[in-house]
Structure formats: structure tokens, C-alpha cells
Amino acid sequence: MEGHVRGVKQMAIDGSDCPDILLQIVAIRKALNNSAKNTFTDHMETCLVDAVHQGNEQEVLLDIKKSIR
Template sequence: MSNEHHQHNHDHKQRKNVINRLSRIEGHIKGVKQMTIEGRDCPDILLQIAAIRKALDNTAKLIFVDHMETCLVDAVLNGNEQEVIQDMKKALDNFIR
């Protein structure tokens, strides 16, 4: 990760929810790793990986909405919305390929 990003001076409403989701995803990944170690069927493993991808996408959507509702609103109030919009465009370019 780059050190160019700033520490936020405001709270994200969904931070706890995002952390909880990431913890569940982390546990799910460990479970799939264990399935692989145990030699479980490939279709079962792929199904679980698909579920993890969907969970990650849903978490990313939540982060994006939270960003719009907190960071973007805060940026408009502080007059630096163009910078925040550019940062989000870069993030989206990396996320959606």
C-alpha cells in the first residue's frame, strides 16, 4: 500500500460493519484452504471461492457507499471535492478492470 493516502478526520458509519464482513471473509478463506488441504472436490472449492468473491464485492460496495456518504460530503464541505473524486476514480480503475 502507498503512504500517500491521508488519515481520515471523520468517522465512517459502516467501518464496524466492514470490519465484521472482512473477518467473516477471512474465516471463509481459511475454511476453503482447509478444504483444499483435505482434498475436497474441486467443484465444492470453486463454489466457496465464488461465495468469497461475492462477499468481497458486497463489502467493496459498502465501502464505496460509505465513502460517498462520509468522505465526499466532508470534501464538499471543506472545498477539496475534486481531490477526493480523483482519488475515488483511481480506486475504481483499480477495482473494476
């Protein structure tokens, strides 16, 4: 993702066509969305399960709700 962002910055500096820049921005958004999904899945499979076993699932659920907002 970092490389894509640098690439978009350079494309703007170089005066690349707007549709080409927008296409790269869409790719960055997709990568960010996939990263968020993976992080959320990992959180559900580890942190939430641990919280249920430790009896503090309400706190973890509250944190999840905050991050979704």
C-alpha cells in the same frame, strides 16, 4: 471472509472436490464485492460530502477514480 478463506485452504489440503472449492471461492468473491459496495457507499455519504463542504472535492474524486481502476 477470513473464515471462508481458511476453509477453502483446508478444503484444498483435504482434497475436497473442485466444484465445492469453487463454490466457496464464489462466496468469498461475493462477500468481498458486498464489502466494497458498502465501503464505497459509506465513502460517498461521508468523505465526499465533507470534501464538498471543505472545497476539496476534486482531490476526493481523483482518489475514488484511482480506487475504481
